[in-house]
Amino acid sequence: MSSTSKESSPRPTEPRSAGAGEPDATQPILELRGINKSFGPVQVLHDVAFSARAGEVTALVGDNGAGKSTLVKCIGGIYTIDRGDYLFEGKPVHVSSPRDASALGIEIVYQDLALCDNLDIVQNMFLGRERKSGLVLDEDTMERMAAKTLEGLSVRTVKSIRQQVSSLSGGQRQTVAIAKAVLWNSKVVILDEPTAALGVAQTAQVLELVRRLADNGLAVVLISHNMNDVFAVSDRIAALYLGRMAAQVKASDVTHAQVVELITSGRSGDLGLTNGNGVTTEGKEAS
Amino acid sequence: MSTTMAPERTTQSPTLGSGMRRYLERVRGGDMGALPAVFGLVVLCVVFASLRPAFLTPINFANLFTQGAQITVIAMGLVFVLLIGEIDLSAGFASGVCAAVLAVTLTNQGLPWYVATVAAIITGVVIGTVLGTLVAKVGIPSFVVTLAAFLAFQGVVLLLVSGGTNISIRDEVILAIANRNLPPALSWALFALGVAGYAGLQLLRAYRRRQHGLPADPLSVIALRVGALVVIAGLAVYILNLERSRNALIVSLKGVPVVVPLIVLLLILWTFVLRHTAFGRHIYAVGGNAEAARRAGINVDRIKISAFVICSTMAAIGGIIAASRGASVDPNTGGSNVLLWAVGAAVIGGTSLFGGKGRVMDAVLGGAVIAVIDNGMGLMGYSSGVKYIVTGAVLLLAAGVDAISRKRAAASGLR
Numbered sequence: 001m002s003s004t005s006k007e008s009s010p011r012p013t014e015p016r017s018a019g020a021g022e023p024d025a026t027q028p029i030l031e032l033r034g035i036n037k038s039f040g041p042v043q044v045l046h047d048v049a050f051s052a053r054a055g056e057v058t059a060l061v062g063d064n065g066a067g068k069s070t071l072v073k074c075i076g077g078i079y080t081i082d083r084g085d086y087l088f089e090g091k092p093v094h095v096s097s098p099r100d101a102s103a104l105g106i107e108i109v110y111q112d113l114a115l116c117d118n119l120d121i122v123q124n125m126f127l128g129r130e131r132k133s134g135l136v137l138d139e140d141t142m143e144r145m146a147a148k149t150l151e152g153l154s155v156r157t158v159k160s161i162r163q164q165v166s167s168l169s170g171g172q173r174q175t176v177a178i179a180k181a182v183l184w185n186s187k188v189v190i191l192d193e194p195t196a197a198l199g200v201a202q203t204a205q206v207l208e209l210v211r212r213l214a215d216n217g218l219a220v221v222l223i224s225h226n227m228n229d230v231f232a233v234s235d236r237i238a239a240l241y242l243g244r245m246a247a248q249v250k251a252s253d254v255t256h257a258q259v260v261e262l263i264t265s266g267r268s269g270d271l272g273l274t275n276g277n278g279v280t281t282e283g284k285e286a287s
Numbered sequence: 288m289s290t291t292m293a294p295e296r297t298t299q300s301p302t303l304g305s306g307m308r309r310y311l312e313r314v315r316g317g318d319m320g321a322l323p324a325v326f327g328l329v330v331l332c333v334v335f336a337s338l339r340p341a342f343l344t345p346i347n348f349a350n351l352f353t354q355g356a357q358i359t360v361i362a363m364g365l366v367f368v369l370l371i372g373e374i375d376l377s378a379g380f381a382s383g384v385c386a387a388v389l390a391v392t393l394t395n396q397g398l399p400w401y402v403a404t405v406a407a408i409i410t411g412v413v414i415g416t417v418l419g420t421l422v423a424k425v426g427i428p429s430f431v432v433t434l435a436a437f438l439a440f441q442g443v444v445l446l447l448v449s450g451g452t453n454i455s456i457r458d459e460v461i462l463a464i465a466n467r468n469l470p471p472a473l474s475w476a477l478f479a480l481g482v483a484g485y486a487g488l489q490l491l492r493a494y495r496r497r498q499h500g501l502p503a504d505p506l507s508v509i510a511l512r513v514g515a516l517v518v519i520a521g522l523a524v525y526i527l528n529l530e531r532s533r534n535a536l537i538v539s540l541k542g543v544p545v546v547v548p549l550i551v552l553l554l555i556l557w558t559f560v561l562r563h564t565a566f567g568r569h570i571y572a573v574g575g576n577a578e579a580a581r582r583a584g585i586n587v588d589r590i591k592i593s594a595f596v597i598c599s600t601m602a603a604i605g606g607i608i609a610a611s612r613g614a615s616v617d618p619n620t621g622g623s624n625v626l627l628w629a630v631g632a633a634v635i636g637g638t639s640l641f642g643g644k645g646r647v648m649d650a651v652l653g654g655a656v657i658a659v660i661d662n663g664m665g666l667m668g669y670s671s672g673v674k675y676i677v678t679g680a681v682l683l684l685a686a687g688v689d690a691i692s693r694k695r696a697a698a699s700g701l702r
Binding site: 098099110112113114115116117118119123127128129130132135136137140141143144166 | 496500564568575583584696
């Protein structure tokens with residue numbers, strides 16, 4: 001996954017500044033302020049601030065145990081936050097279950113994708129939210145909607161949308177999982193390591209899809225360990241360090257090395273956490 | 288990079304040729320579907336027919352249906368439990384318990400047949416609910432729960448028929464299920480209705496899909512399917528409508544046995560549920576990936592319990608058929624090899640023991656294979672020792688085919 005040839009490949013058409021020109025004026029669609037989360041005595045998130053804007057890809061980076069997954073699960077309503085403000089489209093909201101999150105239009109694509117191998121693409125995309133006319137499943141409507149969604153994402157890699165998911169490649173599965181997330185007029189899509197298990201060509205395809213989601217006006221949050229991927233598609237980078245938000249910066253303002261420093265030590269030059277290296281005694285516990 | 292992408296998604300309708308090619312690809316990939324059952328059925332029929340000419344007589348042909356009915360109905364229910372990746376070893380004796388309830392209410396209490404039938408079916412529902420709750424909510428493996436139930440139900444049947452005697456059934460309606468035939472004219476009318484309905488639905492579906500601009504089955508494929516149905520069902524109705532009494536002057540014996548339309552009705556009902564309702568879709572989802580189903584907001588426990596309820600309820604219907612066929616209920620009703628035959632029927636038909644793959648039609652095809660084996664061995668005059676060994680071997684063979692085709696499918700990336 002660390003092949004350097006990829007840096008140039010994933011976004012052949014759009015310039016990275018797609019949404020970076022005017023974004024400071026626009027209000028973030030999802031904004032978290034001062035989020036705290038503890039599991040028993042262990043505090044995992046310390047006053048974390050995070051925002052995602054429509055039309056932008058926000059990369060969420062951090063080392064293992066930095067709190068990325070916890071933060072995402074808080075956003076997705078799987079964990080409830082202990083303290084802090086959760087604003088959606090500028091209004092404070094209370095998200096206490098995955099259902100609340102999806103009602104707001106927040107969809108999370110987890111690393112293990114959660115697709116049923118024995119069902120086809122359409123059936124997977126509508127799983128649990130099937131369209132019905134009366135008692136009977138409305139297959140035609142579902143098939144058309146699925147086809148439209150895939151077309152909207154310019155997905156041309158699947159031969160038939162009635163083929164079983166078991167016959168798809170890793171990249172195609174990722175595509176189906178992402179398409180499933182955007183089928184519901186969602187506004188925020190969070191992708192957990194979408195390229196982790198993919199080859200070079202498939203990674204490029206998925207990254208292209210990620211970029212296209214943002215260009216279609218969605219707020220995309222991309223969790224990734226791969227700096228090449230992050231710099232290839234994201235407009236902003238948010239770096240978590242031991243449960244604290246080290247910095248959230250524009251991708252064009254930082255270098256590769258600076259982000260790595262933020263991830264590994266919590267600071268880089270003027271960027272990052274100010275008190276020493278950002279570690280307090282309780283912070284150590286959190287890691 | 289985008290120049291090397293796979294070809295455009297096919298939007299035009301498949302043709303007969305491309306459909307055939309896709310089917311062959313699937314078979315080679317390990318997804319054999321009903322093929323082993325159909326193949327087995329043909330081979331067995333040829334073998335038995337050449338060894339014992341009596342096998343091909345109309346009376347024996349009619350016997351096949353009544354012999355296989357109980358097992359087929361139980362196997363239909365088992366398909367649901369197998370689809371969610373569980374097993375119900377108690378289905379055989381559950382059908383015995385329900386048959387005993389029927390006999391006790393009917394003969395000992397003297398209640399009318401419909402009350403007794405409802406009582407038997409409610410017994411099935413209760414059994415399924417208890418088993419399903421133990422598996423889904425308490426979390427005991429279904430193998431253990433239903434093995435325990437297998438033993439316990441054996442005892443329940445013994446207690447119900449009070450210690451080894453048998454209760455005879457004299458109610459005309461219940462007896463009619465497995466012992467009476469439809470008038471030939473009605474048989475043909477139902478046949479015509481069935482074929483017309485099937486053809487109509489197929490054409491309507493293709494028409495609607497074309498209207499919506501979706502790829503639809505070509506007319507040639509539909510004609511082929513309807514033609515196959517006409518030939519097979521027509522031949523069956525024709526043979527069953529032949530006079531099969533030894534002495535037609537004393538008692539005339541012709542027409543389709545009453546169980547046949549009953550099985551067809553159950554087949555249509557459960558196929559509809561599995562293929563065209565959200566509930567059916569969720570059954571497949573739970574069998575394919577329970578975690579994905581849970582995240583999709585499906586109540587996995589409820590689906591699991593429902594599958595067990597359907598299984599035990601179908602076992603109850605199977606028990607009623609068995610009671611009707613034997614005109615009595617004894618402690619061995621639903622015992623001995625009924626369960627293994629039923630599991631075998633589902634698996635031979637193509638339902639996977641690993642969950643997520645299977646159709647109700649599998650139970651019917653597999654049930655036909657089992658009925659032919661049972662009937663043929665009877666004609667050959669084998670002892671029950673041989674029959675038990677063959678039962679075990681057939682079940683093992685079916686499970687082996689399932690496991691191997693699954694391996695091949697995994698290798699070819701199909702499943």
